[in-house]
Amino acid sequence: MTSPATALVLSDVVKEYPGGVAALRGVSVGIGRSEQVAVVGPSGSGKTTMLTIMGTLERPTSGVVHVGDRNLAAVSDAELAGLRAHEIGFVFQAFHLQEAMTAVDNVALGMLYTGESLKRRRAAASAALERVGLGHRLDFRPQQLSGGERQRVAIARAIAKRPKIILADEPTGNLDSTSGGDVVSLLHRLAADGATLGLITHDESIASGFPRRLQMRDGEIVADERA
């Protein structure tokens, strides 16, 4: 199951929260390198929990997670942080941009924990903003940008370090359909460079644009469709 071609493997993953709430009830899925996967399902179906476990922000209650060929059970918390710093990029529905920072500094923040110098991080940030089409907005602050532009800054932050895995949790949730569509096609384009893309959405039209779709319900994957 952990062939070099897989980027992420979840084997019988269960996640329970205190109080006995089971967010995941035994999820097994393998995602290949450079694969683009949409995760769909009603709210409360465990989509976000699966994404945070894939993104190493949380450990499963039971089951095994592999990132590449590494079994995360054998990896320390500090190493998980290293994995996130170097190999995983997140995009959130709420953008989570720092209001006091310019676009370029927000993007440079995405590489802060790689240990790169500020100069190199800024250079990479400028390049990433160019790639998302915001080369003319480097010194704008979030409140000076539109919603779609803010999400593109957040995407630039996720991809500036050239991660192997990009995980996006409802990236279009706060956007109108036009800029939402723009953001998703941007993610498709960026991930085509070789990164694995996992994206949560409840928008069927967005999900239909993905070559693979995981349907979730009540903490389980109920359908695994490929185009």
Place this chain on the structure above:
Amino acid sequence: MSLTGPEDLSRAPIGIARLPVRELFGTALAGLATRRLRAFLSALGIAIGIGAMVAVVGVSASAQANLLAEIDALGTNLLTVTPGQTFLGNNEVLPAASVPMIAHMQHVDSDVAIYQVSVADVYRTPLVPAAQTGGIGVDAAGENLPQVLGTSTASGHFLDAIADRYPEAVLGAQAAQGLQIDQVGGHVLVYLGRTWFTVVGILEPALLDSTLDSEVFISLPVAERIFQVRPHPSEIYLRASLNEVKGVSSLLPPTTDPQHPDGVQVSRPSDALEARAAAKGQFTTLLLGLGAVALLVGAIGIANIMVISVLERRSEIGLRRALGATRRHISVQFLTESAILAAIGGLAGLLLGAGATEVYALTRHEPFVVPLYALIAAPAAGFAIGTLAGLYPALKAARLSPTEALRV
């Protein structure tokens, strides 16, 4: 699924999450910069605490330095010779010959003897009841008493040749106050041992031996004539050459009374005064305690501000964790923020305290002194206490679950 290329790194070691020190400071400063007013106010708390403590230490040190300077100006080479007690507890008597003996000693620059006139008391008028002596004593003294003691007359002049023949008196500073005489202009008399004495002078306070302030001085010839005082000195003051004070002081007992050198006491008044000055210079514990309370309040302020900051910045904390920050990175970031606040507060407090001391010293015309230990200890204490205050919020921030923090 795509094929893996030679750049496949899945078996490669995991990159380390790092936060270089420079970036840490940049991050912490940026965190404070977005909340300037709050940062300023919480640093102010520490500054006031440290400032109060530095001022307490500085003001006492300045006052002490001033006192020591005054003592130095009066000279530390003054020695006093007094009769001690015999083996059986009786008071010794200094031989009359001791005065010329001491005057002839090597390295004795000047000397003066005092003879107690125990039979006489001083009153403003004969109508004052005899019991109301006001604690004023009468002494016979040589003409050069003010010179040897490093004092002078506040009004009039000291005893001179005329006083050897006529009943004239000079009042010590406190004695003059007790008798309610503040100047000698005109014809001022005191009723001294049933005889009217003319007051010819009032002395300034004698800092080196304040017991003389409550005395009234007359000349020895008059004391011998009117009160039958025997020429046994009750106290001899002398100035030794500056570098010979120890040698002179050890030779004084055998010179004063060759037969009973044990019955002679030699002391150096400046020693006692310096010890007293040192004791006076000790900052009062109460004031220092108040400063400590202010500092504690400042530290609580920092803790409070950081706790609020952690609550407000939950999403930032979650984001940083998602971007690869370890728990340690988060706690160190918040700890650094409070450490910076504390360091700024400590340094500002040092300046504040030093400034207060300077103002005090200027208005009192005293030397400006802030002890070296305060220069180092004050900012260090502020830094340590403020950092300690930031410890709990920092750990709280590190314990936040990243997914919960991101949900905000």
